[in-house]
Amino acid sequence: MSEIYDIGYRHYDGPRLGRGYATRALAVHSLRGVFGLGRTARSKIVPFSLAAIMLLPAIVSIALMALAKQRGIPYSGFAVIMQAVVATFLASQAPTVVAPDLRHRVLPLYLSRPVAVVEYVTAKVAAMTVALFLLVAVPLTLMYAGELLVDLEGPPLTQEYLGAVLMALVLAVLLSAFGLAISSFTPRRGLGVASVIAVYLLSSASVPVVYGTLYSSGNESAAAWAWLANPFWLVDSVQSWLFGTPPHSIESAAYPSGPASLAILVLLIAVGLIALALRYRKAASR
Amino acid sequence: MHILATEGLTKRFPTVTAVDQLTVTVGSGVTGLVGANGAGKSTLIKILLGLLPPTGGTAKVLDLDVTAQGAEIRRLVGYMPEHECLPPDVSATELVVHLAQMSGLPRTAARERAADVLRHVGLAEERYRAVGGYSTGMKQRVKLAQALVHDPKLIFLDEPTNGLDPRGRDEMLTLIRRIGTEFGISVLVTSHLLGELERICDHVIVIDAGRLLRSSAIGEFTQATQTVTVEVDEGLEPLAARLTADGQTVSRQGRMLVVKVAGAETYDVIRDAAVDLDLCLIRLEQGRHRIEDVFREEVASV
The missing domain is CATH 3.30.70 (Alpha-Beta Plaits)
Structure with missing residues (x-):
């Protein structure tokens, strides 16, 4: 056996970077965690299979454009059509971002370093947002690249594509703020998964119930507001207002006014972030 | 030079006074902070890290004020908590590298430092395995490694020998002594067992119910009763x-x-x-x- 020389303790006199760098490092670490990178093979299965499912419609779309010379899924409707997969991804992966640090009480190791609670939460939200954005924007971009290559008749729908990518970012912020807030209230991962999926199902299921009730009582304009209970349709209604895309609600039912939708969207994001901040202020003081 | 100094430091919680008019100074070397469970040791450390605002009085760590310059203090000190604090699904190397980055070390430097400190605390090949499978002794070493990885000027060790068997206890105490002497890092180590601190400390502070009972060099303690x-x-x-x-x-x-x-x-x-x-x-x-x-x-x- 070769001998190991003990060269003694060496001091570190290299650079010490600021809090911005630390926040970025935490965001990257958490983002890797969302996709199970640097973890066991088992923790990669769910995120990568869901990402693969998201790519399937894009591939079918490209094939349709190439062979049948007609468009498949519209860019603006992609997120709404794929909402069940996106919601499953959020429910399964949001708890992995926040729960372990709470459950295993890792938080003090972070807070005894220069980063504060605000930066910790920011990094976690950023990581989840980027993950969700990639989940939606990568297939969109693939479809757009396909459209450019196939060279369909007429100009490419660049504006609709860019609008959809922007709305994917907005959707990602909304979903991660809420998903993380909900899953941070329990240190148990399984419970977090169940809570997030339950909230999504509740918001989804309430749409037809509320819509149907109001519609049958002849209150059509009020019924339109029911769409906004679901985060995907809420973001779609804002997109429809900002970019003039057709509503992707069921049977293309009209949404209520755009500015109100945007206000609700901003309000919901704020509520999610505040809930998260309050949760962590409490956790930090333990 | 004083590593830390408090002046009339007080921390009141709604139902209990955890630190009560504490005035104490600590020099470099290894200092023991002794008190029964609930004497206010952990609260004092949290105040010194700038994580808990004191109700009254002042405290300075490395000449930095705990209320105004908490972030600056946390850049220069290391902290090993009393409780379990390691995520089970990552390896010791990955965790320590990550926490080094959180202290501001660039990635390559973080890797080098992590490898160095893990060797110093005595973790060999097992450092690539997930922490979940570690023994208590190994977990304590990882906790110590993360406190040392950014080469702090001062480290706070909260009950580092908790849950260790006699041999593990001995090894941990020897390591702490080395940190204070060979590594040249000042140490504030808490314990409710005086006997073990006696072996490694230059100075001992005794607190009870948040009040200072005694603060003196280890020699004075033993000389008093020959x-x-x-x-x-x-x-x-x-x-x-x-x-x-x-x-x-x-x-x-x-x-x-x-x-x-x-x-x-x-x-x-x-x-x-x-x-x-x-x-x-x-x-x-x-x-x-x-x-x-x-x-x-x-x-x-x-």
């Missing part, structure tokens, strides 16, 4: 009487006499008394005085 234990075969009574008559302070402990050492002449007096009374002297032993005894006396007198 005694010699005398054991004879028979005739304990006459010996005790004779020594008392010669002006020594004698107390009886079972089959032995404990004589307070007034000076070098005490030994002569004991020897002469034994010879004169024709006693069979079995043992004459320097009293093994533990700071525990001092602690007991001081707690009793409060």
